Amino acid sequence: MLPAVEADARIADAIRVMREYGLYHVLVTSGERVEGILSVVDAARSFMEKLEAAGDVERVDAVRRFFEERVSRLATRPVIVVEEGVSMRDAARIMHSHRIGCLPVVKDDVVTRAICEPDVVRALVEEGRRDPVYRHATRRLVYVEYEATIMEALGVIVEGGFRRLPVLARGALAGITTVHMLMEALVANPKMLYEQVGRVMKPAVTVDLWTPVYKAAEEVLRSNVGAVILVEGGTLAGIFTERDAVRVYAG
Incomplete structure (x- = not known):
C-alpha cells in the first residue's frame, strides 16, 4: 500500500x-x-x-x-x-x-x-532481459560538485526534473544524493541550506556499460536510491534509474 x-x-x-x-x-x-x-x-x-x-x-x-x-x-x-x-x-x-x-x-x-517504480524494476529483473544496460540508460550525466550547497543541488534537481544526482569530487565519483535526502536534511535543520551537498550523500553503486539490463535492475533495487551509475574503463558513462527501467519494461 x-x-x-x-x-x-x-x-x-x-x-x-x-x-x-x-x-x-x-x-x-x-x-x-x-x-x-x-x-x-x-x-x-x-x-x-x-x-x-x-x-x-x-x-x-x-x-x-x-x-x-x-x-x-x-x-x-x-x-x-x-x-x-x-x-x-x-x-x-x-x-x-x-x-x-x-x-x-x-x-x-x-x-x-x-x-x-520499484515494483516495475522487480518485474524487469524477473523478465531476465540480457541486452546491455547502456542501450536504455540516460547517457547525459548531470551531477553536482561535492562543494556545492544543498540549495544549489536542489536547484539542479528542480530545473532538470531529477530525483537524484551523482556527487563528484575533483572529477571522481564521490557518492550520490537524492531529493528526499536533501529535503529531509533541511527538515531536521534549515541552516543546512548552505552546507556542502557532500554532507548529504551515500556511496553510489556502479555497473559496467555492458551489464545485462536485468542485472543492472537488480543493482538498482539494492542501491536504496533507485539508480546505478554506468562506468566504462573507470570513466562515468551514464545513469540507469527506476524511471529508465519503467521505460524499458513498458516497451
Missing part, C-alpha cells in the same frame, strides 16, 4: 514518510477519502520557488515556514488510478506516458494498494 498522510499534515511529515518508505510519492487523504497525491519533486519545486521569493537574510526562516505548511496545498488532483487486475506492463505504460512514479490501485473506488 502506498503510504498516506492526512491533508492537514505538515509537509515536513510527508517528506519523512516518503524517505522512510524509500518512495517519491505519498497519498494525501481525508479520513478514508483520497484527496490527492504528493510528489517529493513537486514539493522541492515549490520549496525553491519560496526560496527565490525570499531574500538572502530570510531564507532560513522561509525553509522553516515551508515545512510547516499543509500537504493539501501541494497535492496533485485528480489522482491517476488503475483498476485491480491491471497488468504490470499496462501499469508501466501508464506510468511512463504520464511520467509518474506510483499508481494507486482501486477496487470499487477504494484504494487497495499501489504499483510503484
Whole structure:
C-alpha cells in the first residue's frame, strides 16, 4: 500500500514518510477519502520557488515556514488510478506516458494498494532481459560538485526534473544524493541550506556499460536510491534509474 498522510499534515511529515518508505510519492487523504497525491519533486519545486521569493537574510526562516505548511496545498488532483487486475506492463505504460512514479490501485473506488517504480524494476529483473544496460540508460550525466550547497543541488534537481544526482569530487565519483535526502536534511535543520551537498550523500553503486539490463535492475533495487551509475574503463558513462527501467519494461 502506498503510504498516506492526512491533508492537514505538515509537509515536513510527508517528506519523512516518503524517505522512510524509500518512495517519491505519498497519498494525501481525508479520513478514508483520497484527496490527492504528493510528489517529493513537486514539493522541492515549490520549496525553491519560496526560496527565490525570499531574500538572502530570510531564507532560513522561509525553509522553516515551508515545512510547516499543509500537504493539501501541494497535492496533485485528480489522482491517476488503475483498476485491480491491471497488468504490470499496462501499469508501466501508464506510468511512463504520464511520467509518474506510483499508481494507486482501486477496487470499487477504494484504494487497495499501489504499483510503484520499484515494483516495475522487480518485474524487469524477473523478465531476465540480457541486452546491455547502456542501450536504455540516460547517457547525459548531470551531477553536482561535492562543494556545492544543498540549495544549489536542489536547484539542479528542480530545473532538470531529477530525483537524484551523482556527487563528484575533483572529477571522481564521490557518492550520490537524492531529493528526499536533501529535503529531509533541511527538515531536521534549515541552516543546512548552505552546507556542502557532500554532507548529504551515500556511496553510489556502479555497473559496467555492458551489464545485462536485468542485472543492472537488480543493482538498482539494492542501491536504496533507485539508480546505478554506468562506468566504462573507470570513466562515468551514464545513469540507469527506476524511471529508465519503467521505460524499458513498458516497451
